[in-house]
Amino acid sequence: xxxxxxxxxxxxxLRAAQRRRGESESLVDELVAADERRRSSIxxxxxxxAEQKSIGKLVAKASGDEKAELLARTKALSxxxxxxxxxxxxAAQAFERLLKSLPNLASEQAPEGGEDDFVVLDTVGTPRDFxxxxxxxxxxxxxxxxxxxxxxxxxxxxxxxRFYYLTGVGAQxxxxxxxxxxxxxxxxxxxxxxxxxxxxxxxxxxxxxxxQAADDVYYLPKxxxxxxxxxxxxxxxxxxxxxxDAGTLPRRYAAFSPCYRREAGSYGxxxxxxxxxxxxxxxxxxxxxxxxxAAAEHERLLGWERAWxxxxxxxxxxxxxxxxxxxxxxxxxxxxEAWIPTQGKYREVSSASNCTQFQARRLDIRERTDxxxxxxxxxxxxxxxxxxxxxxxxxNGQQADGSVRLPxxxxxxxxxxxxxxx
RNA sequence: GGAGAUGUCGCAUAGUGGCCUAGUGCGCCCGCCUGCUAAGCGGGUUGAGGUUGAAACCUCUCGCGGGUUCAAAUCCCGCCAUCUCCGCCA
Numbered sequence: 143x144x145x146x147x148x149x150x151x152x153x154x155x156l157r158a159a160q161r162r163r164g165e166s167e168s169l170v171d172e173l174v175a176a177d178e179r180r181r182s183s184i185x186x187x188x189x190x191x192a193e194q195k196s197i198g199k200l201v202a203k204a205s206g207d208e209k210a211e212l213l214a215r216t217k218a219l220s221x222x223x224x225x226x227x228x229x230x231x232x233a234a235q236a237f238e239r240l241l242k243s244l245p246n247l248a249s250e251q252a253p254e255g256g257e258d259d260f261v262v263l264d265t266v267g268t269p270r271d272f273x274x275x276x277x278x279x280x281x282x283x284x285x286x287x288x289x290x291x292x293x294x295x296x297x298x299x300x301x302x303x304r305f306y307y308l309t310g311v312g313a314q315x316x317x318x319x320x321x322x323x324x325x326x327x328x329x330x331x332x333x334x335x336x337x338x339x340x341x342x343x344x345x346x347x348x349x350x351x352x353x354q355a356a357d358d359v360y361y362l363p364k365x366x367x368x369x370x371x372x373x374x375x376x377x378x379x380x381x382x383x384x385x386x387d388a389g390t391l392p393r394r395y396a397a398f399s400p401c402y403r404r405e406a407g408s409y410g411x412x413x414x415x416x417x418x419x420x421x422x423x424x425x426x427x428x429x430x431x432x433x434x435x436a437a438a439e440h441e442r443l444l445g446w447e448r449a450w451x452x453x454x455x456x457x458x459x460x461x462x463x464x465x466x467x468x469x470x471x472x473x474x475x476x477x478x479e480a481w482i483p484t485q486g487k488y489r490e491v492s493s494a495s496n497c498t499q500f501q502a503r504r505l506d507i508r509e510r511t512d513x514x515x516x517x518x519x520x521x522x523x524x525x526x527x528x529x530x531x532x533x534x535x536x537x538n539g540q541q542a543d544g545s546v547r548l549p550x551x552x553x554x555x556x557x558x559x560x561x562x563x564x
Numbered sequence: 565g566g567a568g569a570u571g572u573c574g575c576a577u578a579g580u581g582g583c584c585u586a587g588u589g590c591g592c593c594c595g596c597c598u599g600c601u602a603a604g605c606g607g608g609u610u611g612a613g614g615u616u617g618a619a620a621c622c623u624c625u626c627g628c629g630g631g632u633u634c635a636a637a638u639c640c641c642g643c644c645a646u647c648u649c650c651g652c653c654a
Contacts, residue, residue: 181613181614181615184613184614184623185614185615187623188613188614188615188622188623188624189622189623191622191623191624192622192623194634194635195623195635197634197635198582198634198635199582199583199635201582201634201635202582202583202635203582203583212634213634214634215634216634216635217634218634219634220633220634220635234613385610385611508611514611515611
């Protein structure tokens with residue numbers, strides 16, 4: 143959530159930010175009104191409560207008729223206090239609900255517009271020319287089945303559509319990618335983590351996934367727990383309700399975890415193979431830093447993502463996501479998209495978001511400064527999403543005979559070339 | 565899953581209905597004193613919100629949420645966490 147003080151100090155800033163996202167400005171006006179109601183109800187409650195307390199002190203000392211009279215007065219007050227307290231609570235709740243529905247202020251640097259209005263920042267590497275090489279590229283499903291790398295039919299049999307088993311070299315590939323990603327992250331100064339994939343509502347809500355993204359989240363009603371769609375959730379909630387000592391920022395964590403996504407509303411989209419699935423594993427980077435450092439850290443996260451894709455020798459481009467496509471928490475988002483030969487386009491394999499203080503306010507994560515505690519900034523970025531990375535490696539590394547050449551970075555962990563099963 | 569115990573300021577502890585405006589010790593910060601350090605002395609030290617030009621002030625905060633009461637750290641109910649024992653299990 144945003145800083146509520148902005149509602150009083152600079153509501154026009156908020157209106158402009160809503161416009162940039164293509165969302166309603168009237169929410170800002172509702173918020174200003176709700177804030178006024180909240181504050182006046184607090185004032186009336188505190189006035190009666192203060193009176194009640196001061197009479198209470200007299201009651202303790204008084205006796206006889208005097209005491210009886212005081213008791214009569216304060217008895218009546220008691221009902222008023224209860225009423226005022228309830229009114230105050232309701233006004234505060236209404237305000238908070240509204241405040242939480244307001245997305246983070248889109249950065250001025252984020253391109254204006256919706257999904258299609260992204261800006262390409264850079265393109266790296268050259269997609270292979272399969273026509274010139276004299277063969278038709280196979281798609282990842284065909285390649286993967288021939289290599290015995292995954293099994294989507296049995297995935298569907300056991301768990302349903304959009305599930306799969308990684309098998310043989312596929313399973314080994316994920317483990318190799320995980321090992322490589324985690325050790326690189328550790329070299330870069332990240333603390334390796336393996337977090338819980340089931341979290342309480344607070345963690346889910348605090349990271350902004352129960353807003354417009356709620357339909358995409360798996361929920362276990364019997365236990366009131368959510369399956370996380372990314373380890374951003376347990377990593378952000380890791381320091382919830384904490385005040386971090388000055389000088390301990392930035393704190394960088396790299397987590398390996400499964401990711402569960404309902405993919406509601408994606409029926410018929412990317413149905414082939416393991417491109418869009420209900421579960422995959424991922425190594426995710428997450429950073430707590432100061433508001434001053436957040437933008438620079440965002441660039442660093444992008445730099446690490448690029449270094450990773452460079453190491454995997456994949457052709458990719460970097461996209462600056464438009465304001466209308468940012469999601470609730472981010473002010474700016476860079477996506478890295480790898481070239482997928484059989485689709486003839488670049489597809490998202492990683493994403494780096496700067497959430498500034500938005501998540502930290504909801505999760506109450508602060509740092510101690512000389513001027514007192516203040517909320518930290520949080521950022522997250524994909525290092526390696528397994529299934530999509532495997533797809534990109536297979537399709538881009540394929541050879542005419544159906545074998546797949548792997549990048550040098552993986553050679554210590556796997557053979558240089560994966561051969562199809564006979 | 566069953567039984568029991570515990571939860572107070574960074575840590576340790578005191579506090580069983582009004583004198584709690586939560587005491588004390590340790591730690592920490594600022595002074596003083598002192599060849600240096602330590603000790604000693606004095607002051608400060610949870611966080612949030614409201615109000616304000618600022619200060620003063622006010623409200624909330626004793627794991628969390630309800631309730632009883634004129635009044636709750638204190639009594640009652642529910643939940644959560646931790647510890648011990650039993651059961652089950654990788």
